[in-house]
Amino acid sequence: MNAEMIYGLITGMFFGFLLQKARVVRYDKQIAALRFQDMTIIKFMMSAIIVGMVGIHFFEMFGLVSLLFKPVVLSENIGGGILFGLGWGLLGYCPGTQGGALGEGRWDSLWGILGMIVGAGLYAETYPFLVENVLGWENLGYLTLPQLIGVNRWLVIIVFVTGILAMFRWFEKKGL
């Protein structure tokens, strides 16, 4: 095990600890969000996003971190996105967090992990076909929201954070 792998393990342990503490790895919580009954996972995710967003862009201004994200390819982002969602609705766990579900004893996540390993193999097998027929359609390149709108990124961040906080307020008012 090299240093990078140990850092990965430690980072994952902190994240897994927090995920379990907030109870967001469970099937009931994930599906309850998709059924608009309990927005715990959205609260968790959006809180992580707004804190991370401010921090990452702050340090990026000083060149302390470099951004690394995927280009917009509409066929892939939309097609794959919907497909993922359909599978997620059946499974009720995510690729990253289902290990956490197993960690708190929800062993049906083992079936999901197995399915995901099979799904990844299936993807590798069909990859040449996808390259020919699906991948790369409507490739718009490495786009960020500030670039799309044509404004300073901090304006986008302020609007985004404000919008999320308003959403939180609404969740609490509705008891979601």
Add this chain to the structure above:
Amino acid sequence: MELNRKDEGAWSPYVAGGLSGLVIIVSVLWTGKFFGASTSFVRSVGMLGKSFDPERVAQLEYFIRYLPKFDWQLLFVVGIFVGSLLAALTSDSFKWQGVPDMWAERFGTNPALRGIVAFIGGIVAMYGARLAGGCPSGHGLSGIIQLAASGLIAMVFFFVGGIIMTRLIYHGGNR
């Protein structure tokens, strides 16, 4: 139905989520790594495949792009399991359960039915995640944090797909 029954010791999702945001910042500052998970399943199946049919794995282009080996992200995914296990054991919230409560209320307590559906769901979800270029960790957390348009688009459609499926299978259910 009562979802929030007996959940003593649960942390506020705002607090735990915000702390996770700090973990992300430290991780990117420290190692340059953004969160992600679905690539690990590609590397895992590549490693498993190598022990059965190494020639086939060597032929597949996708395993040249994502080499079948342990890396930061795979250990990150393993770490999530370990961290959750520690949190559950130290707070007495570990529960050995093969059929989730909400599932049982709608579809009964047969673990085989739950297992089959979870397995199929896993296949579809991972195929979709690889096609989309990431999962709710990579596209959702990391992508949106960076204000990447791809992350936001993918995340919206993760939810569109998820809402459609839960509507279908819980239709007329126990609201």
